[in-house]
Amino acid sequence: MAGITRKTKRYPSDLTDEEWERIAPLMPPANRRGRKRTTDFREIINALRYLVRSGCGWExxxxxxxxxxxxxxxxxxxxxxxxxxxxxxxCLMLDREAAGRETSPSGGVIDSQSIKAPHAKTRGYDAGKKIVGRKRHIAVDTDGRLLLVQLTTADISDSAGGQMILDAIRKRWPWMKHLFADEPMTASS
Structure with a gap:
């Protein structure tokens, strides 16, 4: 019966066999000493994906x-x-490769978005958009694949948030040569 359950997806968020084959080698190896691990990592990842998709609490x-x-x-x-x-x-690099692109992006787009979060512990006021909340600073490659997200309070300027994205992009994607933005940034790139 366990074999039948494993072959069928219980929830839309469950990993497919192909997805699991790609990420299984990245899971931590079992300890050589001590008690043998009984945890099924595929079920742990399925549970985490369920939590994210459904928005339910841990309990x-x-x-x-x-x-x-x-x-x-x-x-x-x-x-x-x-x-x-x-x-x-x-997964991003594998997807780029499957699309006939270089595995590491050389160009991208950055932008920010203010979102309402009146009950968040840390929030700010974006005077331009008149929003109390947080701001997402996002970088994507030229095909729209998500590269990086920085979450700040809404009172952080686009240039300051853009500088944070630039600093993080340099560390994570060192081959990035061009970043495009919708308005000029005052911070040096």
Whole structure:
């Protein structure tokens, strides 16, 4: 019965076999010493994708994913290892390669968007858009694939947020040569 369940997707957010084959080598290896690991990483990733897509809380996670405390523990451990950033970057490069592009982007577009967040712990006031909330500074490649996101308070200027994006892009995508923006930035690039 377990084999049948594994072949069928329970939720739209579940990984396909092809997606799992791509990210399985990136999962942390089992310890050589100590108790043998019983956690199925595919189920952990499925649970995390379910959480993101559904917007439910940890305690509302369906029981067949296992105890929510276990999923949360692995989430924190995988975050500390930058696993999700690595998965994102590898999948982006594979997608670019499948589209006939160079694996690492050489050009991109940056922009920002103010969003309402009246109940957020940290927020600011964007006087230009008259919004209390946060601001997303986003960089995408020329085909629209997400490269980087920086979340700030809404009172951060586009030039300051753009400089943060530039600094982060230089570290994560060092072959980036051109970045386009909708208005001139005062910060040096």
């Amino acid at each position: 509302m996670l369906p029981v067949h994913f296992g105890p929510w405390q276990t999923v949360y523990w692995w989430f924190r451990r995988l975050m500390r290892r930058f696993l999700f950033q690595t998965i994102h970057d590898v």
